[in-house]
Amino acid sequence: MPRELTATLGQLGHGLLLTLAMTALAFTGALLLGVLLALCRISPVPPLRAVGTAYVTLFRNVPLLVLLVLFVFGLPDVGLLFSLFLTVTATMALYWAAFVCEVLRAGIRTVPLGQAEAARALGMTAAQCIRCVILPQALRSMVQPLANVFIGLALSTSLAAAVGVAELTGQTEFATLKYDDPLTGFAATTVVYVLITLSIGLLAGRIERRVAIRR
């Protein structure tokens, strides 16, 4: 029995590692793509703006689960077969990039118009204005929303279980089927997820305090 227990714990640990890896990779991808999209959406080039808008509209309105089944089971039909982990992680990054993009845009909006006007009056270029005046102020208001996206992403990795990735939720379901003891398994996994979200929240709180303006 103890040996079986350690085996199960090992599997759950492996599931947790997968969850964390997916979360980290997908969030990095979402941040990069989100910045790119935000740049597209604020660029003066109309087709890029249209692409940015269309992307955000599409990916914010299609449920993640639909995207996952579409990418995992649909893409191979058009000859695009990647490993399950890669497909799922990329799908998450694509989905959450739309939300990151919106957070960035909303953050930029919180900066009063006068700030940019003042920067331009000083002769700053658009790039200088963004880098030295707008972003430093906007970043402050982005910390909390970005943390929310991060938490949402971490929780949404559980959906990978539905398309065959044996991450934490999947391993829990697997162990449940095997040992026929759902309560213990779910309680333990719930604790793990609570720990994940709490640590993200704590981290965000710390960053937010560090960048806050003291009044």
Place this chain on the structure above:
Amino acid sequence: MSEESRLLFDVPGPRARRRTRIATGASLVVLAGLLTLMIRQFAIHGELSAAQWSPFTQWPILRFLLTGIEQTLLVTAVAAAIAFPLGAVLALARLSRSRWLRGPARVYGELFRAVPLLLLLYVFLFALPRAGVTFPVFWQLVLPVALSNSAVVAEIFRAGVLAQDRGQAEAAYSLGMTYGQAMRWVVVPQAVRKLLPALVSQLVRLLKDSTLGYVVSYLELLHKAQVLGEYYHNVLPAYLVAAACYVLINGALSRTAGWLEHRQGPQ
């Protein structure tokens, strides 16, 4: 020109305009190339053939999908009818002065915002029946969705109330209003109006959550697409059609949110 552009850029001069035109041309060419590549990829693998798509031109199939949309909307409506009032009550509890209300509301919020919805569904599916609590399939889907969303709604409400200018509440107190009166007449009405867009966005999330109905074998839109894909062996088209349906429905909702936001405008 969009609001951000007005913030970030000066009115372009002749050289900037020329550069923009060149960039426009180049990006159009790249986009057209990507689109061609995609269509070619679809065509090569026979995903554009009539047999793959013809089922979706037939009324009985469309009717089958429409009943899925109907179920999705029904789940969304019922879950929202539970989640939004519950979220408001929870927010008020968290803002209340009594520690005995604040504590439990806080634990509830932290817990349900930290548990993945899928895990919560599994609890309703496997764990609760073990404890002798079973629900019909519909409620096995609606209750977890409502519980999970109510915690988020509570957070939205709370943030909205806290974001109010403190002077508003202080002015109310100085007029002799009690805490409850100030909340009821001054703080909450302003907060709700500010929050409408965020609440509509939350409704979109709730609708998206209803796709988890497949876990409990509830025949909502995604599950129906799955059945069609399996039956006619056209998985990709079936899921694409379902995705398009979600974009249409949620797009309408998001548009409403954007319109509400626009009406309020920046003061």
Place this chain on the structure above:
Amino acid sequence: MGARTTAPIRTLAGAVAALALVTALTSCDSSGSSNSLPAPAGSGSGSAESFDQVIAGAPVADASAIPAGSLMAKIRSRGSLNVGGTDAAALFSLKDPVSGKLTGFDAGLAQMLARYITGKPNENLVTVTADTREALLQNGTVDTVFATYTITPARAQKVAFAGPYYSSGDAILVAASNNGIKTVTDLAGRSVCTESSSTAANDIKQYAPSAKVILFQTNAECEQAVEQGRADAYVLDQALLLGDQYRDKGVKVVGTPFTTEPYGIGVPLGSPEMKAFVNDWLKLIESDGSWAKLWQATIGTALTGQPPTPPVIGSAQGS
């Protein structure tokens, strides 16, 4: 101010109108359901006539066989049998999305049992998964479960099993071009997928411990994963895999079953009269030839040869 407060109300009204429109569209059209489409291969419609004939020719119980106060009497007065099953298992229980008609071996048996008790083949299907079957039987939502339901001693603690009525076992499905996997020992080190709710995952772990197990939600997803090359093999009950092979030429079933899965009919543990009654009915349809005819009309369409001999009632541990 007044104009502002109407905004949410108008939105709400719009949503209600949209819901009403969808409801109207989906409920008004009754003629559409009789409109038949060209059915895809393997839905069993090629033999649908004989499927219907088999059901229509099945026996009906004498009123004396149904004691008052029993579960059977309750079903009889209700006029339909509440069945826990699936709508997505080719050859066993597959629903035509258009007509809503269920065909297959399990579906046929359920309809025959409904006919035996009530005189009409009225099956009221409640979709179950491997996780919800026991709970739905225990709380009385369904009277019986016909769902390629393997009899196991553990499950027999929670529900009673009539039968077994069919004997199957785990087999292996691979892509048609794959010649490297012939038996269960060839699965070592390969990626093997199966349905998340089935017991096959544990069997793979037991018979091919080094195989990498991938769990998908549905049969179609598993079959597709094999066809697309995402998984090397797919392990599930042979009968279900044969259905996949029949529908899709891109995959094939290899070898013989490496486990034994006796399928039983789940009935509530609290109604022993029901178990005895269903067992008697099984013996009757097995001896009068209805069982073999149903096999021909369903599973037989995917297999060549004569119907197998049904397993002996009560032969499985737990039945």
